[in-house]
Amino acid sequence: MSLDQAQINRDLASALSAIASAVNLDAMKQIKIDFVGDKSPLAKANQLLASIDQSQRAEFGKLIGSARAQINQAFEKKSVELSEVRDTEVLLTERVDVTLPGRRTLKGGLHPLTILTNEINDLFIGLGYKVAEGPELESAWLNFDALNIPADHPARTMQDTFFVEPLDANLVLRTHTSPVQIRTMLDEKPPIYVICPGKTYRSDELDATHTPVFHQVEGLVVDENITMADLKGTLDFFAKSIFGENVKTRLRPSFFPFTEPSAEVDVFFNGRWIEWGGCGMVNEKVLIGCGIDTKKFSGFAFGMGLERTLMVKHGINDMHDIVEGDVRFTQSFGVGNK
Incomplete structure (x- = not known):
């Protein structure tokens, strides 16, 4: 397997598109596995740096590093947004009416x-x-x-x-x-x-x-x-x-x-x-x-x-x-x- 600048750009675009279209935190978990984790395409590309000609390492290293940084930044931003959405939904769906009378729990006792x-x-x-x-x-x-x-x-x-x-x-x-x-x-x-x-x-x-x-x-x-x-x-x-x-x-x-x-x-x-x-x-x-x-x-x-x-x-x-x-x-x- 060899490194290709066009492929790196395609992997970057796919990751950013997937992050942008994520609708909840569960989807973000799969995106992390596919595009951010150690088995993602860019992570594998980074591992190939050691096998290419030394004259190309700096160029491809900079390209891969920039792509991974963009993905991580987009991933963190989207995670924060979806966390806020989730918290807002929880506040609405699990809202407690503090005006309701409390439930009385019977205490235990001796027979x-x-x-x-x-x-x-x-x-x-x-x-x-x-x-x-x-x-x-x-x-x-x-x-x-x-x-x-x-x-x-x-x-x-x-x-x-x-x-x-x-x-x-x-x-x-x-x-x-x-x-x-x-x-x-x-x-x-x-x-x-x-x-x-x-x-x-x-x-x-x-x-x-x-x-x-x-x-x-x-x-x-x-x-x-x-x-x-x-x-x-x-x-x-x-x-x-x-x-x-x-x-x-x-x-x-x-x-x-x-x-x-x-x-x-x-x-x-x-x-x-x-x-x-x-x-x-x-x-x-x-x-x-x-x-x-x-x-x-x-x-x-x-x-x-x-x-x-x-x-x-x-x-x-x-x-x-x-x-x-x-x-x-x-x-x-x-x-x-x-």
């Missing part, structure tokens, strides 16, 4: 169950309790045996418990937060005052009053001279703090393997008695299994379902409202309205 959990934690922390937590995947020994629940107890069947394979690993999804109480008694020496909130699992179908994944809060006290009177006073204070000063509580005799004596806790709320949870004095077998001297120490324990508490407190009739994540439910609690 009512979390709010209730925090309220209960704060309540008992104010009484000197500690908040204790434990794993949701728990050993069968901590979930059952240490709580005096024998191997033939109905609660240990597949109908009530999620067992984790392989079955010989003896791991379950905890059916209550009571294993946290066992862990606490194994790790700490009395006096013990703990509240244990957390998620639990049982093989229940989801319906208006049941769910396979639910939340509990349990309390444990182990100290000298602890009696049922201490338990009753604690539950009275707990109920009044959650449901209001006018609420009443009563204990009905019941049976739980890990407490003796045991009782069901009812609250008189909105004109009727409602079952709230279970409680009792910690069974001596449980205390002895955790290495606690039962001649010196005694204790009480109680446990309530948080979904149950929320339903009673706010008159919720269907468990689906709590677990299905409908934002209209949380907004009724003032969450996400601001």
Whole structure:
């Protein structure tokens, strides 16, 4: 390939014509590739300078340099013009009417169950309790045996418990937060005052009053001279703090393997008695299994379902409202309205 003055002039004319006829910045991108970039005809001509006779280099170098300078100058000028046109169009098409009311974006918030959990934690922390937590995947020994629940107890069947394979690993999804109480008694020496909130699992179908994944809060006290009177006073204070000063509580005799004596806790709320949870004095077998001297120490324990508490407190009739994540439910609690 040889250099030709006429061809250089034709390449210059083609470039200037293409630039002049460009209607937008996208077209300018292609023009840059075709006439300005390293693969443009004039760029290739500039590369041939080294192969022509030395006596012609200055002449052709000046000619090619002038042509490229004209193209670059025209390209920059046209780019500025088209940028201004684009900006003007954007201002017209994307104009914002500042007189329109603003769009309100709902802020996120805590789920009512979390709010209730925090309220209960704060309540008992104010009484000197500690908040204790434990794993949701728990050993069968901590979930059952240490709580005096024998191997033939109905609660240990597949109908009530999620067992984790392989079955010989003896791991379950905890059916209550009571294993946290066992862990606490194994790790700490009395006096013990703990509240244990957390998620639990049982093989229940989801319906208006049941769910396979639910939340509990349990309390444990182990100290000298602890009696049922201490338990009753604690539950009275707990109920009044959650449901209001006018609420009443009563204990009905019941049976739980890990407490003796045991009782069901009812609250008189909105004109009727409602079952709230279970409680009792910690069974001596449980205390002895955790290495606690039962001649010196005694204790009480109680446990309530948080979904149950929320339903009673706010008159919720269907468990689906709590677990299905409908934002209209949380907004009724003032969450996400601001």
